[in-house]
Amino acid sequence: MAVYTATLNWTRDDAVFSDGKYSRAHEISFDGGVIMPASSSPHVVKLPLSREDAVDPEEMFVAALASCHMLFFLDFARRGGFVVDAYNDVAEGVMGKDDRGRIAITQVRLNPIIVWSGDKTPEPEEVRELHHKSHEACFIANSFRGDVAIGGGEAH
Incomplete structure (x- = not known):
């Protein structure tokens, strides 16, 4: 079992806390x-308080899910004999609102543009399969209750 840490540091400074x-x-x-x-987020707490x-x-959260997906995609592409530039x-x-009526991130949309090179370029169905396998393997996606949509296009 791996353990991951992040250390958060916040100070009130001279602001009055009780007034929010x-x-x-x-x-x-x-x-x-x-x-x-x-x-x-400035969408949640207005400026200048954010x-x-x-x-x-x-x-x-969005970056973590997208990064996890990409890292698995690159590995599966390599294993498939493809070269991603x-x-x-x-x-x-x-x-x-999610299915429980709570405010949540309900969907993450990935919009990857992939540039391939080499002698073996994947067909669209193979790219879809690489994305499917990446989604299934992604630790962050496996921890998310919402929907992950994968769009975007491939550049050859």
């Missing part, structure tokens, strides 16, 4: 030494 008008800005540090500015230039939990995805998360 405190900054949601904080930092998240990871074991590799990366420190990332973070905040609540930070537009920081990553929010919803963005991190580039993989670009502008992933989107959709917030709404």
Whole structure:
């Protein structure tokens, strides 16, 4: 069993806490030494109490799922004898009410554009199968109750 950690650091500074008008800005540090500015989403907590230039939990979730999918896709493509030169995805998360009536990310849309090279280029059905296998293997997707839609196109 692997354990993953993230360390969050937030301070109130001189803001009054009881009125709710405190900054949601904080930092998240990871074991590799990366420190990332973070905040609540400006869609959830309006500016200036949140930070537009920081990553929010919803963005991190979408990025984690898209990254997990991509990493499995690259590995399965390699195992299939294909060469990927580039993989670009502008992933989107959709917030709404889930089947329990709770506000949640209900869908993540992956929009990968893949550039292939080499002598063996996959057919569209093979690309769909690579995405299917990647989705089934992705740890983050396996932890998500919502829908993952895979669109996008392939560049050859």
